[in-house]
Amino acid sequence: MPLVPVFAVLLFRLGEQYEACVAEHGLASTGRVNGVPGPCYQVTMWTAGIGLAFYAAVLVTTVVGFVLGVVNGRARRTFAYGRWLCVVVVGLRARR
Numbered sequence: 440m441p442l443v444p445v446f447a448v449l450l451f452r453l454g455e456q457y458e459a460c461v462a463e464h465g466l467a468s469t470g471r472v473n474g475v476p477g478p479c480y481q482v483t484m485w486t487a488g489i490g491l492a493f494y495a496a497v498l499v500t501t502v503v504g505f506v507l508g509v510v511n512g513r514a515r516r517t518f519a520y521g522r523w524l525c526v527v528v529v530g531l532r533a534r535r
Contacts, residue, residue, distance in 0.1 A: 443500060446493035453486040 460479035461469065468477035 443493065443496045446489055446496055449489045450486070450493050453482060453489055457482050457486050 457469075457479065460482050464478050468479040469483040470477060471480065
């Protein structure tokens with residue numbers, strides 16, 4: 440998915456902004472105090488949202504790739520089909 444690299448770059452840049460904001464204002468500035476957001480609250484929320492989107496996109500890409508690989512592999516049944524027994528036997532013999 441072309442969104443994964445975009446999310447990665449955004450997450451990296453927001454992480455730098457978050458670190459700079461926390462270094463300037465302190466860690467307590469990332470939350471809410473009596474319902475009033477601190478100066479780093481918006482950067483924190485954007486970082487969390489982009490981070491969640493990044494991991495969701497990576498998960499979707501992985502699952503789709505795995506499913507398509509299995510479906511495509513079952514449809515072909517080319518060279519390695521039925522040869523797993525030979526691989527196991529050769530592997531066990533090589534250990535001795």
